[in-house]
Amino acid sequence: EQCGLLEIKYVSLDELCAAEDIWKDCHPALTGASPDVRARAAKVLLDFMRRELALKVDYLDALTQDRIQQQSNQRLVPPWNIDESEKMEHAAVLFPRPSSGGDYGGNVYLSARGGFGQFLRRATTFAHLTNRLTTEEVDSVIRQLLKALQVAGLVDEVEQPRGAGDVPGYKMLASAMIWVAGDGMRAFLDPIRIPRLPEGGGRTNPFFVDFYRTVAAELQGLEAREHTAQVPSKIREEREGLFGKAKLPVLFCSPTMELGVDISELNVVNMR
Numbered sequence: 001e002q003c004g005l006l007e008i009k010y011v012s013l014d015e016l017c018a019a020e021d022i023w024k025d026c027h028p029a030l031t032g033a034s035p036d037v038r039a040r041a042a043k044v045l046l047d048f049m050r051r052e053l054a055l056k057v058d059y060l061d062a063l064t065q066d067r068i069q070q071q072s073n074q075r076l077v078p079p080w081n082i083d084e085s086e087k088m089e090h091a092a093v094l095f096p097r098p099s100s101g102g103d104y105g106g107n108v109y110l111s112a113r114g115g116f117g118q119f120l121r122r123a124t125t126f127a128h129l130t131n132r133l134t135t136e137e138v139d140s141v142i143r144q145l146l147k148a149l150q151v152a153g154l155v156d157e158v159e160q161p162r163g164a165g166d167v168p169g170y171k172m173l174a175s176a177m178i179w180v181a182g183d184g185m186r187a188f189l190d191p192i193r194i195p196r197l198p199e200g201g202g203r204t205n206p207f208f209v210d211f212y213r214t215v216a217a218e219l220q221g222l223e224a225r226e227h228t229a230q231v232p233s234k235i236r237e238e239r240e241g242l243f244g245k246a247k248l249p250v251l252f253c254s255p256t257m258e259l260g261v262d263i264s265e266l267n268v269v270n271m272r
Contacts (some may be wrong), residue, residue, distance in 0.1 A: 001188035004204040005212055009178040010046055013039055016152040026144045027137060029126045041125060044191055045145055046154065048116055049172040051190075052108045053092050056156050057174035060091035093159055093169040096142045107169070112138035115192040122195065146170050184209040224250035227257055 001007070016022065017038035023030050030038060049055070058064045065088045072082040090106060098111040110116055112135035119125060120141055121133050133141065149155040154176045159169030187202040194202075225239050225248060236256070242248035244263050251257070 002204070003209045003212055004182045004184045004186045004188070005209065007180045007182045007188070008047070008050065009180055010043065010154060011176050011178060012152050013042060013046075013154065016148060016154070017042060022148050022151055026148075027141050029120075029129055029133060029137070029141050030144060030148075032128050033126055037126065037128075041120065042145055042149060044119060045116060045142075046149070046172060046176075047190065048192060049094055049108070049155070049170075050177070052094070053089060054094040054108050054171050055091050055174050056158065056171035057091065060089065062088075062090050065090070091171060093171060094146075095159075095167055095169050096139070096146055097167045110142050112136070112142075117142070119192050119195075143167070184213070222250065223248060224252060226253075227251045228254040229256055 014035065018035040023033075023038065025031075030041075033041075053060060059068075069082045069084075069088075073084070075081075092106055092108045094108045094110065096110050098109055098113075112121070117135070117138045120138050123132065126133070146155060149172075150157060150170070153173065155170045155172050157168045158171045161168055184204055187204045189197050189202045191197060227236055227239055227243075231239075239248055239251065240263070243251050
């Protein structure tokens with residue numbers, strides 16, 4: 001995305017934001033907004049959920065990951081299996097309220113004072129309003145946006161409110177995403193983190209655009225291994241032997257390789 005080679009769009013988002021009947025009972029910020037303004041606010045929210053991994057997809061489910069890891073250990077040999085010590089990324093749940101305690105539990109909590117809330121309160125977001133939104137109004141707009149996105153099948157309510165003061169938890173459906181190839185000219189910019197976007201969008205880095213288009217394809221099949229004190233000595237010796245014969249092209253090393261190891265065919269050392 002930051003190289004402008006990928007853009008994520010969302011199924012039926014424009015149609016949802018143009019359907020006036022869905023927004024008629026919402027806050028004036030949404031009822032009085034144009035479809036384009038609604039679509040921008042909704043897309044920023046969906047992008048936020050996506051990038052925070054508040055996604056409803058099996059591969060981010062903890063139970064599914066445990067099953068895949070077990071199958072990996074049974075059927076695959078190193079280095080193709082999933083290492084037992086690898087920390088897996090799980091899906092988060094988005095709650096339209098501040099966290100009630102110090103332990104976030106990996107979930108995401110939206111509040112009027114947070115980044116997305118500040119985005120909604122900017123004068124440029126809902127320019128048709130004469131007064132700036134209050135924090136209570138922002139909370140209401142956030143919940144109404146999520147309800148509208150649920151109507152369109154873009155998000156799903158995955159946790160029911162447990163008490164009178166609780167709110168439901170949401171995930172975005174992975175099937176709602178449309179993956180579109182970009183031309184590498186305009187980088188993705190998050191208006192939550194970067195309030196003042198440059199005119200025409202952000203510039204991309206030509207080096208990385210070219211790298212992903214060309215060089216990355218040439219590196220397919222390139223093998224690299226670790227050479228540190230955490231690697232058993234027998235495996236280190238095997239890797240030294242393969243590296244010395246140029247059969248293992250790349251080693252990532254700690255100072256273990258400074259201890260008089262002779263590499264006869266060594267071409268390049270990169271020290272960082």
